[in-house]
Amino acid sequence: MCAPLDPFAPALSFAVQRGMCLALLGNRVSDMSCLMDTLAGHLPRLGGEILIDGQDRSMDTAGQRGIGLFSPRDHLFAHMTVRQNVAFPLGARGYDRSSIAARVNETLALTGLDGRAEHAPQALEPQEAWRARLARLLVFAPPVLLLDDPFAKLEPDDRSTLRQVLARLARAQNLTMLLATRDREDALLLGDRIGVLSGRTLLQTGRPVDLFDNPACAAVAADFGDANTLTGRVGAVEDDVARVHLANGCVVEARAAEGLAPDMLCTLCIRPDRIATLFPSGRATADPEEGTLPASLVALHHMGDHIRLRFRLGDGQEILVRRPPAQSLTGLEPGRPAQLAWPPVHAVAFPFRGEMS
Structure with missing residues (x-):
């Protein structure tokens, strides 16, 4: 994925390899959310390209790009059960009932929600609601997952647990993920590679050991390495x-x-x-x-x-x-x-x- 996207121009460009996670570590939530919304197709793209498997998807609508966006700004539908929430994306894409039922059951089991499938969102604990929102995204198996500050507003214990859940699912499902976060621990535990942002500028991208031992500038050394x-x-x-x-x-x-x-x-x-x-x-x-x-x-x-x-x-x-x-x-x-x-x-x-x- 490569995206020099205005207003992030002139040179915010990066790539995520299949089955890997690139974690963008930044200090401004609004800028990272803007980038994620642009990649997902919810905001207009004013420049650059979005390539998935070598194909330019920049002109596709949000539903055609094959990109799933997970954000704390998205909520479960209060009038639906957990099962119905998870099934919703498949129904919207025209899947038949038997395929929907099989895929939903598989995804509920994968995310540990098979025992809560018939509950309303209001009856869920915060950790369960998080799993349900993730299941609603994973159920249609998008080629790329965009994770926009995914653990925001969670208590520390829930954050730690769900970070492990996401890491386990990423390994089991060979997920390709772009993670945007303000938390260095999120980036270190989930990112195969990390990109350090300062506002809208990408300062350096590399493995964690590269960023610690060979920072590209004083800002990376201080902000990422606590130097x-x-x-x-x-x-x-x-x-x-x-x-x-x-x-x-x-x-x-x-x-x-x-x-x-x-x-x-x-x-x-x-x-x-x-x-x-x-x-x-x-x-x-x-x-x-x-x-x-x-x-x-x-x-x-x-x-x-x-x-x-x-x-x-x-x-x-x-x-x-x-x-x-x-x-x-x-x-x-x-x-x-x-x-x-x-x-x-x-x-x-x-x-x-x-x-x-």
Whole structure:
């Protein structure tokens, strides 16, 4: 599927392979819903192409495209039972009664609703109503599923359960899905590939490991990878490693992104789990070793699966660090001096674009 669609022009273009899920991770619900409605044929297409199995479906109506849209904006028909709701798309497409009955029974069993088939929507729990809306979509087996923020308004426990349900169905049915979500966990658990959006701009598409380890820009590193960002000036670039002079006077190293050159302002990005911490037994030294950052501990929280530490640098900037829970917390109190460091390969320096402060 490829769609440079105005007003998303000039270049929102992407492809979803058969049986795979591309998760678009964005921060503006209205833009993602507009894109989904345009792909489904509910909004006019002002440019670009929509290709399915190599055929251009851009001029087809919504019912002809073979695309199913799942959105929290769609509701079950209150005057119909669950079975009747699920059967509705088949009846509208002219299927005969025996085919409808067989397909509906199969889909109800697939989504775990065979015991609730004769209930009205008002009698369903939120999780059951979600399954019923999904069953109504799956029953006519569209080649492509568009999932527009599918878990919106659900409680955390229901969200976790239904995420697993969708992942199981995707594997069992070899579903081809385009998922639009604001939740990174949705994207990571369901997406074979992830596209990171900033407003209407597609910043990068790739496997999760690519986005974490090789972000295309500082915005992807910070928004997707939770990276700390520090502004500095490039002193030198040698063998793709940049020496960066930070505002607090320290010099650190990082991988040089494309286009980085000496004397250029840059944004250095380093993920919280890639930072090593050392707590000297005495006071912090006035002249720290090159490549390290003197800092003081601001706050410490045990999060169960990791320890979250927040440090303040000499110029007032703060850095977040995540360490394994096995690390000893003895003697760690706010105000404790520390040294922070990382191997150059674990940080990236990008040309400064003004996107970070």
